[in-house]
Amino acid sequence: MSIKSFAAKLFAKSIHQKVQSWASKPVETQEKVFRDLMEQAKHTQFGKDHDFAGIKTFEDFAAKVPIRDYEQLKNYVDLVVKGEEDILWKGKPIYFAKTSGTTSGAKYIPLTKESMPFHIEAARNAILSYIHETGKADFVDGKMIFLQGSPILEEKNGIKLGRLSGIVAHFVPKYLQKNRMPSWETNCIEDWETKVDAIVEETFNENMTVISGIPSWVQMYFEKLQQKGGKPVGEIFKNFNLFIYGGVNYEPYRAKFENLIGRKVDSIELFPASEGFFAYQDSQTEKGMLLLLNSGIFYEFVKADEFFTEKPKRYTIGEVELETNYVLIISTNAGLWAYNIGDTVQFTSLKPYRVIVSGRIKHYISAFGEHVIGKEVESALQQAMQGTNVRVNEFTVAPQITPNEGLPYHEWLIEFDSDSSGEPENLEAFALKIDQAMRQQNTYYDDLIVGKVLRTVVITKVAKNGFQDYMKSIGKLGGQNKLPRLSNDRKIADFFKD
Template sequence: MLSIKPFLAKLFAKSVKRSVLKWVNTPLETQQKVFEKLIEEASHTVFGQDHGFSEIKTYQDFAKRVPIRDYEDLKPYVDRVVAGEEDVLWKGKPLYFAKTSGTTSGAKYIPLTKESMPTHVEAARNAILLYIAETGNSGLVDGKMIFLQGSPILNEKNGIQLGRLSGIVAHYVPKYLQKNRMPSWETNCIEDWETKVEAIVEETLPEDMTVISGIPSWVQMYFEKILEKTGKKVGEVFPNFNLFIFGGVNFEPYRSKFENLIGRKVDSIELYPASEGFFAYQDKQHEKGMLLQLNSGMFYEFVEAETFFEEQPERLTIANVKTGVNYVMLISTNAGLWAYNIGDTIQFTSIKPYRIIVSGRIKHFISAFGEHVIGSEVEQALKIATEVSKIQVSEFTVAPQINPSAGLPYHEWFIEFENEPENPSALAKDIDQSLQNQNSYYKDLILGKVLQPLKITAVKKNGFQDYMKSIGKLGGQNKLPRLANDRKIADALLQEDLLN
């Protein structure tokens, strides 16, 4: 019997597309309405009274009264919310805290409110529905769907539930997808990542998987286990698997490896979710960038990354941004974050509509010599070089080598190869040239003999997985930084004997 679900999914997709286009076509008005509502709703909170929200009439008023903050700066307010106080950052109490591991603050507690929580679920849903509206591929709703995520088990702190964002969201899977969803609740609750992946493989092998989603590095681990167990490519095991949904990191360094593991190309959708908000998703298969969510209870500001650490950097709204510029993104939200620096840098690929790519982290860069190399530049350099040489890379990270045993300093690239390059020095030369083409500061340092060209250090098979395991961050939503301005990861790889 033919299922009615694909037909209904197409109708729903058309309806959602119409509602999305309404705010996409009125971006400035949409953001102004969001701004006004946020200020009005929070005017009686502790934060609102401390910053004179009742006096704020314009964005300029807001920018004068509310300084840029990161988690450390906002922590005194968050601590009061965690202690159980009401009406601190947002009206009432949050529904949840998304607990994340901060690098400087220890655990971070990011509030999720009854106003903000639905936007996380809606954005994820809309990403799939816009894909269906564009491609007509609605048959996927009849198959099984998996999201490799953290445990949905929640704890409680002063009457507020807390857990990982992906675990919290697992409680909000729409009823019409409950029967399609995998893995089982029991398997999803397994804490040890390697045990969990083994269990997921066992559960999914007999099923008709159509959609698979998660952070690429951890989905890769799942695919490799399937290949190891069956001796078949993933696309052969799951003939109807046609959509890969990912977020958290750039997929490009993984793309050729994935196509090899799957045995064919599949469509993909990129998402940009975080505990602080679901910021963007890919709305078109053949357009670069993700659609910025302007109607999701978040007001955005942007600061050029190059000026961010100045005393009073200029803050911009979407009305004044340009394509191709590296911006730090600030958010004010209906979860009670205000002019909050999430730590990411983005670039606009389009302003009609507003589409973005994540270019890196404001604290994840290499500028040991003034070169300010960012994440998107190293990813692009590796992509270009490996496309030429047909080399497949499992994972990589980059660190400065300031005090080499001989010669000039250089950038050291730690790469875990799927297939070893025949000529590593030629590959290093290609990557270096591509990096010079993108970053004029880096090029000047090479030409000026301040730096020597980059060097590649090979990492053992599964070396990065072993490193992440050693620091207690294997699986879930944890990601390996693409680059750092220090040698913390580099030294750990050496100490753990993870280099080839």
């Protein structure tokens, strides 16, 4: 054991004890975060407009501060972007994480000197939690790669801005600098395909032990490695044993990854976003990710099936239940207040509080009242693949409301792994397996099938790299960009039809 790995184990033990101290007191921890946020922001423009000084309880807050998304908070954000101080949070933010908006063009998510450290600590603590639980620390002596956006930052009214992953690249601890890959020059390449090619060349002969990124883009990296080396990634990188990912569910990719790697490796799931780092997987044996209750974020939860009612009930951490689909609402030390980030979560444990990401409140199919969510389609595909050699590169689902003939249906657009005989032998039988799994999970969908409102699932095969072509066509190839699992319209489906 090296000195570095020994030190990592000691550090991991210390951090584990700190985490347990707040995780064992969840309600008290969140109450303290709430009080601190109200106190620090009461003199801001937002705080004055919503009488933060008069807020004593969560009920006061819920009565005075409505749930908002970015578009509804934009008037305040625009003032911050102009360089004005004390608008959403005291002073000015130190960065803007620039993301793609839906109706307002670019979105500028503030990062403050109070919020930024928690993004870094959470990623670090996820790895330390793994070390503490498993006792495995040798990987700290090898090379680590984090597939991310360019760290080149712009500036707007004295505030630097860029992609969150690019901003985070400026905060890599000194003790990791020598281990971290790719080089700064390669990381600055904007074109994703060119960047991945350069990363392959840089890393091919290195002792890679940790690889991190969104699964769909790491898959591209692995495929290019395999093409260059003519053998599985696990043989190219013999000491690669830890995959860290976030952004999407890994399960639909797992069989494909194990085929590319040639063996199983441990994995750690993260739940980061520009708005905050919310959770990380703290156990290799328990389902879900530990919700970070002590990171400058106050959480509220609204039941997804009540979210679009006039006055949905807002729950705090002590009121949530297992296996209920909640819309995640946050108030943060970056100045986001009762903010809807768009993600839905389900609790898998209440001691401690662990969650899985179940989907997006805007990404669902309910063309006929079925309200199918991301977790359901991912689980259905996973069930259909069990006990088969089927492997899937990528997929999305859309409703077909007006077919040329027959009943409407849900169309599953799937890119199978055709390079390694990963396609089903009988496509219709595979579609029926998916359909049966969907009916078991979603009673509304089952009723529509039984009532002959819908026919069973129809699969459309997408050509190799088809989804990469789609993402490229909308300017979202690589980085933090993710393909929606579900659409309530046919914009994505029509791309392939055309």
